[in-house]
Amino acid sequence: MSFGPQLPLGQRIPDSVHAVSVSIPTLEDVVGYEERRPATMAKLKSGYPRFIKHEYLLQIEERWKELFDRPDHSIWLTSSERVARELEAYLSHPKTKYLAHGGVSGLSYPPDTTLDLLAKRYLQHIGGHLSTRHAEDYLVAQKALPSRFLEESFEGDAAAKVLDHLAPLYKVSSPESIALAYTGMSAIYAAFRAVNDVQVPKGRRSWIKLGWLYTDTMHILDKLSPENSDNLSVYQVLNLEQLETTLKQRPDDFAGLITECPTNPLIQTPDLERIRELATKYGFYLILDPTINSPANVDVSPYADIITNSLTKYAGNQGDTILGATAVLDRCPEKEAILAKIHQYSEAPYPRDLQRLAAQIDGYAALIAKTNASTRKVVEYLKAHPAIKRVYWAHQPCSKTQYEAIARSPEAVGGVISFELKGELKTFHDRVRLPKGPSFGMQSSLLSPFIWLAHYELTTNQEGLAYLAAAGIPKDLIRFSIGAEPAEEIIAALAEAL
Known part of the structure; x- marks a missing residue:
């Protein structure tokens, strides 16, 4: 058997400073990780980027506390100035302060554990943390790191190469119908916001969660839906009776439905043909996420209005890139308006992340x-x-x-x-x-x-x-x-x- 001894707690998977996974080898380690026990966390220099702050981000935060004379403040580094400003608006606290230096943006505020939890969860849900490669470039420029981590990087038009691979999988009419995003959650959040912009003026402000969705997809719908929304959760994807009954009772309420095909973790596939009929009949947008088995294995284009996809999985098959994509199908109602909004809301990938994805997508x-x-x-x-x-x-x-x-x-x-x-x-x-x-x-x-x-x-x-x-x-x-x-x-x- 080629599998050797257990990988030790904290070892990156793969062996890259930009790895998206980390070894958590025992159930006791899992509990320590979830409960943030100091002995466990001390061995983790990285983890899945939305859940664990990378050591490079922590280094920048410490430098900024000195640079901006905020030794006891919390600092959150974001994917862009826009995300930092949106975080500031979300926290709505008089003592938050936007910070920027060397092409990196962030937000600071005095010690406040409640704000810490809100900020952490908001950035986790929307995929708004600073990329590790962006952080690395900043630290190299500041002479805090000697050089970048050595890895293969595509030298041509990375976006064009990635889009050429994705367009046939999503079956869009042109690559322009795809918006690449900083993270998979950034892609989902952009689609969510775009649909709301079109549907809320029509009085449609509620959402349908079909199946056990990815944790942060559920949190976006639960926490960031429009005011006065009344969302519907349908966990049993193989029984659409609850969905159909509610739609008959509330035919004009719903902005959209999100489901994964198949679902995660039960790997169940709902009746997409029937759900497509319901979406058309009741006027809600159907957003399908085929990430768990990959759009290279399943074709959801005959049913979806919008496809969301984490490119961290399968496309980024080396396990060291965080990106996402949103595709708008020709059938999508008000396609041009939705597509324009998605491009507007999508956080563009950091160039080096995109180049790294292009290098491995073959x-x-x-x-x-x-x-x-x-x-x-x-x-x-x-x-x-x-x-x-x-x-x-x-x-x-x-x-x-x-x-x-x-x-x-x-x-x-x-x-x-x-x-x-x-x-x-x-x-x-x-x-x-x-x-x-x-x-x-x-x-x-x-x-x-x-x-x-x-x-x-x-x-x-x-x-x-x-x-x-x-x-x-x-x-x-x-x-x-x-x-x-x-x-x-x-x-x-x-x-x-x-």
């Missing part, structure tokens, strides 16, 4: 082919193992027909699965010698106790556990992103732990 198709083939073998192994209670994947019987309607080929099963154990989580999780950490869709396999890592607070009280049960999500569900390693070696690592 490996996109190969990773998809490799993980599709390996997934079938891993699923067959797990389904036959007596220690496994259930496997969730694209071809699970409950939604196989709906998935096949959007799959680009019979082989296109995707690289992410989830599974339940019959026994306890901790023993298996701590034993398995596979990389364990956040994110998915990269060359390296990544295993995670999904709810513990993404929604830990729900595991700590009865109300949270009831919420999970209502959504049909087991607390100890394991999500597994299958990488480019040989399937036989992945299966051997699972077998050893089971």
Whole structure:
């Protein structure tokens, strides 16, 4: 078996200063990470960028406290001046101060733990933190770092190369119908704001969450929806009765519906044909996110008005770039107005991030082919193992027909699965010698106790556990992103732990 000893807590995945994942090898480490225990956090120099402040950002914050004579102030570094100003407006506090130096923007204020939490969550939800490469360039320019991290970077028109890869996947009429974004959440937030600008004047200010959405997508809808909105959450994507009943009762209320195809982490595919009919009938925008299995595997263009996609996954298959994209389909009502608004609201990618993505996007198709083939073998192994209670994947019987309607080929099963154990989580999780950490869709396999890592607070009280049960999500569900390693070696690592 090629998988060696457990990766130590805090090791970057991959071994790059710009890595988007980090090793969190034991369940106790996961709890320490979620509870921000000092002993755990001291070993983390990086993590998924929206959740852990990178060491480069921390260095700049310390320099700015001295530079701006704010030794005890909180400082938040943002992707742009606009995001810093929007954060300032969101906090609405008289002592916030916009800061800028060397092409970097941020916001400061006196010590205030309430503001700290609000600022942290706002920037996390909208994907507005400063890029690590932008921070690196600033520190090099200030002679605080000797040089950039050595990595391959595309030297031509990076945007054109990336758009040439994406346009056929989204099936847009031209690359101009795609807006590249600083992060995946920036892309989603831009689409959300654009739809609101068109729909709120018509009295449509509420949103529909279909399925268990990515945590920050849910937070955008929950916290940043227009005033007097009354959003609808439908967690059971295979039963549209609640959705149809509510639409009949409130036919003119909803601005849009967001869902993931398939869903994360249950890998279920809703009936998109029926949802498309409802969107047309009731006048709401249908925003579809195919990231979990990749738009290279599924084609949602026959149904979507807008496609949102995290390019951090699969396109950025080395696991060291944070970008996103939003595509507006020709069927989209008021397409030109929506597209203009999305371009207006999208935070443009930092040039070096885009160049790094362009340098690795040629490996996109190969990773998809490799993980599709390996997934079938891993699923067959797990389904036959007596220690496994259930496997969730694209071809699970409950939604196989709906998935096949959007799959680009019979082989296109995707690289992410989830599974339940019959026994306890901790023993298996701590034993398995596979990389364990956040994110998915990269060359390296990544295993995670999904709810513990993404929604830990729900595991700590009865109300949270009831919420999970209502959504049909087991607390100890394991999500597994299958990488480019040989399937036989992945299966051997699972077998050893089971």
